[in-house]
Amino acid sequence: MKIVTQVKLMPEADQAAALLTTLRTVNDLACWVSEVAFVNDVPREYELRKHTYAHLKAEGLGAQAAQHVIKKVRDGYTTLHANLKAGNYGKPGSTHRTKVESKPIAFRPDAAQPYDDRCLSWQYEQQTVSIWTTAGRIKNVRFVCSAEALKTLQQYRKGEADLIERDGVLYLVATCEVPEAEQYEPDGFVGVDLGIVNIATTSTGYQAAGRGLNRYRKRQLALRATLQKKRTKSAKRRLKERSRREQRHAKNTNHVISKTIVTEAERTGRGLSLEELKGIRTRVRLRKPQRVALHSWAFAQLGEFIVYKAKRAGVPLVFVDPAYTSQTCAECGHVDKRNRVDQGLFICRGCGVVAHADRNASHNIATRGETVWNAGRESRVPATP
Incomplete structure (x- = not known):
């Protein structure tokens, strides 16, 4: 690696x-x-x-x-x-x-x-x-x-x-x-749901809220706009001093989150199941205020950090299709767009279960991860004589 x-x-x-x-x-x-x-x-x-x-x-x-x-x-x-x-x-x-x-x-x-x-x-x-x-x-x-x-x-x-x-x-x-650690046989999978309001939510209960990082970005955006309007030498000097500060802050946050997730999986002997989010910026259609949050969110970087830390620790990792994970009930499997009441609330219209929306999605991702892992393993059925 x-x-x-x-x-x-x-x-x-x-x-x-x-x-x-x-x-x-x-x-x-x-x-x-x-x-x-x-x-x-x-x-x-x-x-x-x-x-x-x-x-x-x-x-x-x-x-x-x-x-x-x-x-x-x-x-x-x-x-x-x-x-x-x-x-x-x-x-x-x-x-x-x-x-x-x-x-x-x-x-x-x-x-x-x-x-x-x-x-x-x-x-x-x-x-x-x-x-x-x-x-x-x-x-x-x-x-x-x-x-x-x-x-x-x-x-x-x-x-x-x-x-x-x-x-x-x-x-x-x-x-x-760097040599990769030998991968162990996982005892189940930890599903990781990535988002903007909650940067990462796992099926084991860990939740990295994005409130602080989003507020920090809004402050930086407002400050940049104020300094750019001034157009003075001192304003330009301040802008240069603050360049990449937001990037470094987000990178450090992603390092902390990814290390926490990988350490939890390694400690419990489980694997990690992540969403395949490649091309999300071209697929998703959002209003203009929401585009700023989406395009400034370093979700690809967080995914890369999780991948390389998992390889160094020998933690098995799979990617799954994220389609309908937020609309599917983790208890009964009922799929309905109306199950997702709002950003944080999930109420199944099939069995009536009430759950946190991101936590429910993480359980679905964990289940899909086990399916992908089992499908990729060699068959242990004896050969037909």
């Missing part, structure tokens, strides 16, 4: 200048390579290398750095074509899609630059790195991270690391291949 570990670089003034100049240079050249690929319609990396490699070398890039710039551009176009094919930029002929298709991909000056082991070496005991720059290789660049992150780097780091700049601070994001 691949995870990423981030460390913060603490370079000296001359080291920081060299690293920042390197980032600006490679991204400027990546924009040039992107224009070449767009104008000449170069579909493959090998062909693109013929058009651009000599120029990149002449601009002062090393062999490996030049290869990484070309590969970064090619990967960007591969992702673009995949998004176009999936319809993520609209239908053919739409304004958004036409705009995307009519110009080459551009790279930000602080966009990530990949480094492999030929361009970057780690000294874990000293907590320093030796890294290639356009001014030559610089050594003894200090980095800081948690003790757990350092241990993960020492044991599992494998592959490339990305150099990025965020708000004037330099980071290295390294890829680590």
Whole structure:
């Protein structure tokens, strides 16, 4: 299982200048390579290398750095074509899609630059790195991270690391291949119902209310609107300081919730059953005030956190179809749209049971999880002689 570990670089003034100049240079050249690929319609990396490699070398890039710039551009176009094919930029002929298709991909000056082991070496005991720059290789660049992150780097780091700049601070994001724990045979499943009012509700009774996070987001939205109206230098400075603050807060909340859910399943020897919510933004039709809540809710991130934490702990996990889980009675199985009285109340019109709507849905998800798990297991019936 691949995870990423981030460390913060603490370079000296001359080291920081060299690293920042390197980032600006490679991204400027990546924009040039992107224009070449767009104008000449170069579909493959090998062909693109013929058009651009000599120029990149002449601009002062090393062999490996030049290869990484070309590969970064090619990967960007591969992702673009995949998004176009999936319809993520609209239908053919739409304004958004036409705009995307009519110009080459551009790279930000602080966009990530990949480094492999030929361009970057780690000294874990000293907590320093030796890294290639356009001014030559610089050594003894200090980095800081948690003790757990350092241990993960020492044991599992494998592959490339990305150099990025965020708000004037330099980071290295390294890829680590962590072994997955052996999966146990579950004694039942914990159903997890995801939502906006209640971020997560499980069939075991745990409920993560979204009231606090939603209030926080509303405050941040109102503050951003106020500062944007001012259009002063101090307002712009405040906006820059507060950038990504909401994102970090939501990410931390998702980490706490996912860890609680996975720990509960591991402690009770059960598996986890999650809803398959892929494409929910394109499927759901909402009024404008509700769209803000839906599109700012990091449900995909929460699902990813649960998945990777479950793999590390060896907790079995399955995805189920969420259709009608909120309209189906977990007691008698009666399905009726009118069963869901309002957001929090479920009253079955078949057997009369009264329950919390999200709790009822989580029990349905748990039941479907057991069905999916049993269907996927090997048959234990003896072979016919």
